[in-house]
Amino acid sequence: MLEAIGLDDEHTALYRLVLQAPSSSIDELAESAAKPRSEVRAIVAELERLGLLARQASAPDRVVASPPSLALRPMLLDRERRLTQAHEVLVELSEIYRSGAAQRTAPDVVDVVLGADAVRQRFAQLQASATEQVRVLMLSDVAFLDATENTAEDEALRRGVRYRVIVEKAVLEWPGFIDAARESAPFGEEVRVLPTLPTRLIIADDDVAMLPMRSHGEERSSGALLVNPSGLLDLVIATFEEYWATSTEFISTGELPGAHDAVDRDLLKLLLLGLTDAAAGAQLGISVRTVQRRVAELMETAGVTTRLQLGAEAVRRAWV
Template sequence: MIDDRPLDAMGLDGGHAVVYRRLLAAPAASAAELAAETALSPGSVGQILDELELAGFVARQASSPHRFVASPPSLVMRPLLVEQERRLAAAHETLVELSAVYREGAALRAVPDVVDVVVGADAVRQRLGQLQAAATERVDVFVLSDVALVASDDNLEEERALARGVRYRTIVETGVLERAGFMDAAKQAALDGEEVRVLPALPTRLFIADGDIALLPMASHGPGQADGALLLHKSGLLDLVDATFETSWRAARPLFAEEGRDSAEDRELLSLLMIGLTDAAAAAQLGISLRTIQRRVSELIELAGVSSRFQLGAEAVRRGWL
């Protein structure tokens, strides 16, 4: 089966990726041969080969100019990587500069300025997306029974955050369980690493990113709830909101009982971490994903009632988990 997944990192879309992948697996091929082996027309293949040749991804055989060979991926990608690294370095310098400016301004803020008002449903959805896109460790969420700030199907930033290892802890009201399709979506989210718990009622909608910034609607209920929101910055008020979530999380019950959780697996994971293996090395040793390892460690820390991996090791020994 021909792999038509785009090679975005190399700047290739689906059709170009098909031709380049096929050439990588063959000593050489003509446009007609490639068209016969793919779902592309001869005309499309010819145009793609011209574009790939211009971009340096393929070259013509000296002895048979109508036949093409693929350039080594390492040779093609090296200049792309160098350019991306240059842009990332420039972006990082800009981030450092702007963050310094922001801190200077934040130091001059009056007490009311720790809260920004976001007006309009579109602006609220935009801030919600930015909040999740900027998260690096965790996102904590309250979900009420009535209409959400943004439909789950439209919340692409959550999928992206989960994919890069951000931990999602979501508390839903009992009424949310009655939404059509919710349970199926929640099961898939659980497979992706999201933890979902349930309480009979919650005070408001809430999103907290990394404990550093929070978004909650100006009106928790009623028709105008999505028309505006409050963005809370570091302050005693944010600490109070964060503590409210933690208290609710401890009181909530898990939506799903843990399936397939083997204490022997946890003991093996703890043993590997105790001897100094990194998360990545432990994942490779156990044959599971890095994200799963990180989630299990977070769960064990929470189960042990400690706040660090070092304390987890000591507590695991004390409790006889090892």
């Protein structure tokens, strides 16, 4: 974990190998690391440049590790110094920004971001700047950034940032959505569902919100609006909270009888949210026939004869 001072996993792993031996040759390191000699030689050269390795005096073809306390400490102190300087500049620039923001006129409350690349960059920046929570409205056909490209969300979750995400029902039909939502839940991401939503939205803490310049039409991804601290931002946040209060919790914790609790619970949730048997089955990776069989078994367990009654009974028993 020395990325903070510029060492990636490969450099760190090789340094560890050299630390474990009195001295090492390129061939020995290549064999231990299961890497080509040319790649190991390049890493060794870089570690030498950084002062982490040195040539053995009696055998120049072998390398020895420099003591970590001597080799790494100057690098860490330099990085700390740079971070301190950067923090001081951040404080200064933030003060300048606040001074300017206090003089904003009504039109300055909203900034315009033009171009798909600029929108994606700002979307990532908002998540990277969040310290407490990120609130999101997610539509099925409007996205600032493809989910597979949104690495900033994973990094924010690892930092302990809470995510509250409301998706419209059609999003539940995306392949793998349930698995992704369930994997993110332990890291602080809550997902809820509403039948439809008016627009895409992201709010970083209580500091700034971003929404598409246009929610519909061919140009919906060509620009975005940034809403800065103001009464308008307060209204946007309040609107999200209203949606959150009326949305349906997606990841449930109620227990079901039988051997397939998680699948049955997810199936009930999807059907109650209005998905067809085919769509629910595709999301869960089971066939339509299996969906129908599981529903029949749940109806028998609940002692009901219709799906409508099953839905009511599932809610009453806290299965969903």
